[in-house]
Amino acid sequence: MSLAALPPGPGLAAALQRAGADHGLLRVAAGRGQPIAASLLEEAAQRCGAVLLRPSAAEAWAIGLPPKAAEALCRQLAELGLPAQIIPAAAAPLLSAAAVAPARVASAAPAPLALPENPLPVWRIEGGVLRLLAQRWLPGLPAGQDGAAGQEAELAAHGRDLCAARMLEAAQAGAWPRGWRRGLPLWLDLPALPVPPPLPAPPDGLAGHALVLPLCRAVDAGLWQAAAAAAGWQLAWRGMAPELAPLLAPGRLPGGMVLAAWRPGLPDLAWPAPERLVIEALPDRAALRPLLRAGFALLGLPP
Numbered sequence: 525m526s527l528a529a530l531p532p533g534p535g536l537a538a539a540l541q542r543a544g545a546d547h548g549l550l551r552v553a554a555g556r557g558q559p560i561a562a563s564l565l566e567e568a569a570q571r572c573g574a575v576l577l578r579p580s581a582a583e584a585w586a587i588g589l590p591p592k593a594a595e596a597l598c599r600q601l602a603e604l605g606l607p608a609q610i611i612p613a614a615a616a617p618l619l620s621a622a623a624v625a626p627a628r629v630a631s632a633a634p635a636p637l638a639l640p641e642n643p644l645p646v647w648r649i650e651g652g653v654l655r656l657l658a659q660r661w662l663p664g665l666p667a668g669q670d671g672a673a674g675q676e677a678e679l680a681a682h683g684r685d686l687c688a689a690r691m692l693e694a695a696q697a698g699a700w701p702r703g704w705r706r707g708l709p710l711w712l713d714l715p716a717l718p719v720p721p722p723l724p725a726p727p728d729g730l731a732g733h734a735l736v737l738p739l740c741r742a743v744d745a746g747l748w749q750a751a752a753a754a755a756g757w758q759l760a761w762r763g764m765a766p767e768l769a770p771l772l773a774p775g776r777l778p779g780g781m782v783l784a785a786w787r788p789g790l791p792d793l794a795w796p797a798p799e800r801l802v803i804e805a806l807p808d809r810a811a812l813r814p815l816l817r818a819g820f821a822l823l824g825l826p827p
Contacts, residue, residue, distance in 0.1 A: 550568075550586045550594045550608060550609070550610055551583070551584075551608065552565060552608045552609075560606070560683045561606045562584040563686070564597060564601065564686070565584050565585070565586040568593060568597050569589070572588070572589055572590055574589050575587040575588055598610055639690060640662070640663065641701050641702045642701065643659035643660055643662075643701050643703055644660050644823055645660075645823075646822070646823055647821060647822045647825075647826045648820075648821040649816045657709070658709040658734070659708055659709070659710055660711040660713070660736065660823060661691060661710060661711065662711075662713040663683075663687030681716075684715075685715035685716055686715075688714055689715045692714060692715070692721065692724075695724045696724045706727075706728060707728075710726070710733050711734045711736050711760055711781075712733075712734070712735055716737075716738045716741060717741075718741075719744070719747065720751035723751060723752065723757065725755060725756050726756050726757060729756075733757055734757060734758040734760040734779070735757045735758075735760065736783070737759060737760070737761055738762055739768060739771070745777065745779075746778070749779065758780050760780050760781045760782065760783070761777065762783040765784065769793065770796065772796040772800055774796075774797075780800065781801075781821065782800050782801055782802065783823065784802070784803055785804055786803050786807065786811060790815070791814045791815055791818035798818060799819060801820045803815050803820050803822055803823065804822075804824070805823075806824065809825065812826070
């Protein structure tokens with residue numbers, strides 16, 4: 525059905541009239557990637573005072589974005605493989621308002637970022653005593669992306685990077701997670717950036733705070749180590765797998781702890797430096813005992 529064949533939409537027309545004649549409608553039909561698309565549109569709507577609409581579970585619209593903001597967002601969505609369409613202001617009121625229920629009208633002032641407030645604990649058994657080593661501030665997967673594979677896994681990774689980028693912005697502004705325990709090292713996950721961005725100072729003057737980087741950035745480890753040290757941070761890494769174990773040999777990978785996802789038989793592998801490993805994504809408490817015997821640190825679960 526063409527746009528001209530659709531009945532007028534007074535709600536859309538009113539929103540566009542408030543936004544201005546040069547402001548159009550950005551329409552995203554993202555299928556199972558919709559949670560990421562909707563998150564991007566909501567962030568843009570909050571920043572620009574636009575209207576966010578969700579006519580279906582697989583579609584999201586932002587009405588009243590300035591042209592440059594709409595074009596930039598459209599390019600960003602295209603990079604994520606999410607189809608987006610910019611509809612001119614003159615044509616947008618012809619869309620059916622009957623199929624559109626406003627999810628919310630974003631305020632002109634940006635809402636607080638919805639970032640994780642409680643970092644996850646990092647534990648290790650030392651001398652028979654469970655010791656809290658650090659807290660890791662990391663982004664969660666977007667809704668519906670747990671256990672994703674293939675293209676969905678790529679979308680989930682993009683979603684994590686988007687959240688990590690907003691966490692970095694919060695840290696640069698001195699906004700640290702509420703659940704962080706002062707005096708305990710904080711590990712801050714960073715997005716997979718090609719070069720170090722401006723880094724904030726750690727939340728206090730104590731040693732041990734670390735920036736967590738994906739192992740894909742190990743090729744630039746020297747550059748990242750210099751930038752982190754200049755800002756007062758150590759380095760940690762995420763994404764270790766058995767086939768990458770040689771990176772743990774002395775002199776290969778600078779920094780401290782390295783995170784690896786749990787898998788069966790993990791403690792039986794010959795790790796060059798098991799004391800550096802932190803195991804995450806444990807399926808249940810039954811997986812704890814062999815990991816603790818092997819001397820690994822753990823993300824989450826205990827006590």
